[in-house]
Amino acid sequence: MKDLLYLVHRIPFPPNKGDKIRSFNLLKHLAGRFRVHLGSFVDDPHDWRYQDEVAAYCESLCLLPLNPRRARLRSVAGLLSGVPLTVPYYADRRMALWVSETLERGVDHALVFSAAMAQYLPREQEQLHTVIDFCDVDSDKWRQYAQGHRFPMNWVYRREARTLLGFERRLASACDASVFVSEQEAKLFRELAPESSARVHAIDNGVDTDYFSPERDYPDPYKGKGAALVFTGAMDYWANVDAVTWFAKEVFPRVRAARSDARFVIVGARPTPEVRRLEEQPGVHVTGAVQDVRPYLAHARAAVAPLRIARGVQNKVLEAMAMGRPVVATPQALDGLRDCPEMRWLVAEAPADLAKLCLQTLEDGDSAGHGAKGRACVLAHYSWAEHMDRLMALLDAPTAPEPDVLRAGAGG
Incomplete structure (x- = not known):
């Protein structure tokens, strides 16, 4: 069984919101194919209770606390640089050290969940087969946010849309494959980053249809009122x-x-x-x-x-x-x-x-x-098993990335 580095911006448990549902199901399927080394942040103190449940899927685990208020201050400081504010938000020297030590153990596969976590990949990564799951075209989300806000936030959001798109394009050029959550998102990114279009793929989300089943008896939380x-x-x-x-x-x-x-x-x-x-x-x-x-x-x-x-x-x-x-x-x-x-x-x-x-x-x-x-x-x-099999095929596919364009700094 091969070793794989899995970097996720938020602890992939419990699967009770969009990104955690996807990142947790990825973890479950990865654990059946790889020895998983998971690096992630915990931005909700209540989520520390799930550390053991996550560890059960992992060969090694690095969970670090992330204080949203301090992270926002790091992001504001990032206005003085040309990087997207998303990057300093998740910057942590401890995570950078853990990733470096993990890769020195001979890990040669990596799955990055969300663009911000790619800052922890090494400059020279020819031997590291890397797939990045962008999920959505986040830069376009910030563009939409800008349209719904007034100055000064619309300026901040436009800046984030512009700088994040540049970062996303550099990542896509450096990785062996880029994954999005739907064909519409993949199509949009191919248009925005034509230089990487051949390595852009759509892997849909899934649903646990046994769990979300209308055939079960559920108590009525509305008590029949209205x-x-x-x-x-x-x-x-x-x-x-x-x-x-x-x-x-x-x-x-x-x-x-x-x-x-x-x-x-x-x-x-x-x-x-x-x-x-x-x-x-x-x-x-x-x-x-x-x-x-x-x-x-x-x-x-x-x-x-x-x-x-x-x-x-x-x-x-x-x-x-x-x-x-x-x-x-x-x-x-x-x-x-x-x-x-x-x-x-x-x-x-x-x-x-x-x-x-x-x-x-x-x-x-x-x-x-x-x-x-x-x-x-x-x-x-929307079967998780079918979609995850396609992702595993991408992780196994041998292609060569373009080197030395990833790192955006991992200070903090």
Whole structure:
């Protein structure tokens, strides 16, 4: 069994949000093929409790604390340099030393999860077969953020979009293969980085359809009170905050005017004060962190995904589909999903149109079978095993990278 260095910006457990779902499933499959040496950061003190569960998959493990406030200060200092602010955010000399010592043990394969962790790869890496999983085109996400903010943040976000794209292109040129979470993301990056287009691949996310199954009995968290529309996701993530705030203010009042029993339930950890204030509106409820999201999906009339800024595949949409729930969504929330011919998506962009679709699901109980068709789509196209086999093939493929263009500094 070969040794592999796996670098992840955030501890890949528990798999309760988008990046952790993907990074954990990668870890599970890697552990069956390689002796895994995992280097990662812990930015939530509660996650230290999962150290032993992660270690069970690893030959060696380096977990370092990351204080978000101090990391942001490092990022601000990065404005004086030409590097993207994402790089100094994750810079740590201890991680650089651990990576160097690990590679000296003869490790010759590497998988990097997210661009920022590539700063720890050596300048000379001809003997290190490297695949980078960008997941999304993050530079384009920052471009979208800039469009939704005023000065000075729009300037900061435009700078990050520009410098991060340059960094992403250098990484793609240096690595043996670059991976994205959907064909749409891969296509966009091929257009932005044509010099590396031949080594850019799409590896979809998957869903554990046994776990997210509508066939199980779940307790009703709504206690039979009202007809629930549910949103699930990390509620300190700006795109999610924007989505639920816009939906609560622009869409849901139209629904509530026609159905006084309608409820909009926002399920997810770390809700911001802005999200908490939404509970002042009639029919809106914010749960905070929950032990199990499945009951909230199982007993909702529909899941809503009113994202206006989105990159890649939305796990929240896949999980709702796996649970057999109809999904009312904006086009942006579905951009990364495969086209399932049998699906007729409940998609709209204007508030009045979204409200109409929500009311339709509340009234007819999904008589059109959107939920069943969504689960069928997931079963057909979103198997973790199939997608991970394709990634393992990339890790095994012998190709030569262009040397000496990776390192952006790993101080801090």
